[in-house]
Amino acid sequence: MTKVKILDSTPDEVLELTKVQSDDRCILTLYFPGDRDALEKAKCKLSELPDALLGQEGLTEDEQQHLDQSSQLWKTAVEETPLTSAVGWVAVISWVTEEVWLMKLPAAVEPAAYLDNSPFLFPAGRLLDDLESYAVVYADHTRATIYLAALGSIQEEGRLRGDIKNHVRKGGWSQQRYERRRDKEIHHYCVDIITKLRELMENESIRRIALAGDRQLLRELENRMHAEMQKQVVCRMPMEGKKDPRDVFHETLAAAAEEEQREEVWLHNAIVNEHARGGKAVVGPQDTLAALHERRVRWLLVGDLEGVGFYRCGGCGDAGLGAAGTCPKCGEETYSQSAANEFLDLAFAGRSRVEFATGDLGDVQGVAALLRW
Numbered sequence: 001m002t003k004v005k006i007l008d009s010t011p012d013e014v015l016e017l018t019k020v021q022s023d024d025r026c027i028l029t030l031y032f033p034g035d036r037d038a039l040e041k042a043k044c045k046l047s048e049l050p051d052a053l054l055g056q057e058g059l060t061e062d063e064q065q066h067l068d069q070s071s072q073l074w075k076t077a078v079e080e081t082p083l084t085s086a087v088g089w090v091a092v093i094s095w096v097t098e099e100v101w102l103m104k105l106p107a108a109v110e111p112a113a114y115l116d117n118s119p120f121l122f123p124a125g126r127l128l129d130d131l132e133s134y135a136v137v138y139a140d141h142t143r144a145t146i147y148l149a150a151l152g153s154i155q156e157e158g159r160l161r162g163d164i165k166n167h168v169r170k171g172g173w174s175q176q177r178y179e180r181r182r183d184k185e186i187h188h189y190c191v192d193i194i195t196k197l198r199e200l201m202e203n204e205s206i207r208r209i210a211l212a213g214d215r216q217l218l219r220e221l222e223n224r225m226h227a228e229m230q231k232q233v234v235c236r237m238p239m240e241g242k243k244d245p246r247d248v249f250h251e252t253l254a255a256a257a258e259e260e261q262r263e264e265v266w267l268h269n270a271i272v273n274e275h276a277r278g279g280k281a282v283v284g285p286q287d288t289l290a291a292l293h294e295r296r297v298r299w300l301l302v303g304d305l306e307g308v309g310f311y312r313c314g315g316c317g318d319a320g321l322g323a324a325g326t327c328p329k330c331g332e333e334t335y336s337q338s339a340a341n342e343f344l345d346l347a348f349a350g351r352s353r354v355e356f357a358t359g360d361l362g363d364v365q366g367v368a369a370l371l372r373w
Helices: 011-018 036-041 046-054 061-080 122-130 173-204 215-223 227-231 245-276 285-293 339-349
Strands: 003-007 027-033 088-094 099-105 112-116 134-139 143-150 153-161 209-213 233-238 281-283 297-302 310-313 319-321 334-336 353-356 367-371
Touching: 003 011, 011 099, 011 122, 011 339, 027 036, 027 046, 027 061, 036 046, 046 061, 046 112, 061 088, 061 099, 061 112, 088 122, 099 122, 122 245, 122 339, 122 353, 134 173, 134 215, 134 245, 143 173, 143 245, 153 173, 153 245, 173 215, 173 227, 209 215, 209 245, 215 233, 227 233, 233 245, 245 281, 245 297, 245 353, 245 367, 281 285, 285 297, 285 319, 285 339, 285 367, 297 339, 339 353
Parallel strands: 003 099, 134 209, 209 233, 297 353
Antiparallel strands: 027 088, 027 112, 088 099, 134 143, 143 153, 281 367, 297 367, 310 319, 310 334
16 A cells, blocks of 8 residues: 655655665655646656656666556555645655655756665755745734745744834823833733744744844844844844735745855855864865764765766665776676765764755865764
8 A cells, every 4th residue: 555645844854755765776756846837848747757757768677667666656646645735846756665755845846757776855955955944023013923934935823913002202100101011011022922933943943033024123022032042033124014925925035045145155164164274074075975974974065066976886785986887895787876965865864964055165075064073
C-alpha cells in the first residue's frame, strides 16, 4: 500500500528526507510547479512527469527498472492524494519502501526529475533558505494582527484588539490618571502581542520578525521585547491606515531578503577571517568534506559547486571527490553525483546549519565552514 506524507517546509523535515538512502539509484526526486497550467505549457501531465523527464536519459537496465517502478508508484500517489494550493512542490519517491513524501516550496519551479541513491534536495534547500519564513506584526492602537509569511504567501495567525484611546489634552490630575491608565493599557496590549508572537515563532521555528503599522506603538512594542527577540527584528515599517495583507507581505519581503543577504556576507567574512588566523574554519571541497564526515561543521556555506566532481560506487558504496570512472576500492564502475547535494546531506546528518550562497565563492573554492572544534 502506498504511503503518502505531506511534510512541513522546515529544516527538520528536510533532515528527515536526507535520511532516505539506498545502495542503488532507486530514489526519485521530482520538482514541479503548483500551477497546473504551467505543467500543461510544458506538455507534461503530473502523473507522467517521471517518464516525460527521465525517459530519454540513457539509463542502465537496473536504473530503468527503478524508474518504471517509481513512475507507477507516483501515478498511484497522484490519483489518491489531492494536493492543496502551493506555488511549487518537491516530491521524493521510494518504490522499495512504497513511500512518497511531498513538500511545498516558497517559489515556483520548473519541472525536473532526478534518479539517485538519495533525494536531490539542494534546490529545495536553497529556496527554503532564500525565502525563509518570518513573522509579521501589523499593529496600531486599535488592533494588531500577526501573520506568518511563508511559502510565497501570508496567512493570519492571530488578532488582538487594542482600543487604546488618544492622549487627553486637558491638564490636571484627571489627565495624569488617564495617562497612567493609558500606559497600563499599552503595556498589557504589547505583552499580549509578544506572547502570541513568541508562540508562533516557537511553533514555526522562525528567526525573523517584521514590524509594520503605527510608529509610536511599534516603538512601545519593541521596547518591551526581551533582548533576544529584539535582535530578530529585521525591519520596522511605519504604515498608516488599514493595509491589505498582500501589501504588507510584499513591503516586508524585501527587508527579509536583505537580512538573508547580510547574513550570508557576514558568514563569508567570518569564515575567511577565522581561516586566515588558523582558527576553527575550513575552506575548499576537500577540507570541508573531511570536516563534514567528522561532524565538526557548525555552519556550512555552500554554492552550486559546478565543476567539482563527485563520484559514488554502486558496488561497495565508496564515494568521494573526483570524476566518475573506476572505483579505487573495488574496481567497479562509478557514477557522478552532485557535490553540492552530497555536502548538504552530510551537513544535515551532522546537524550543521547551512547557508546557501548566492554570491561568488571563488575565494573559498565554492564551499567553506565554521567548525565546532
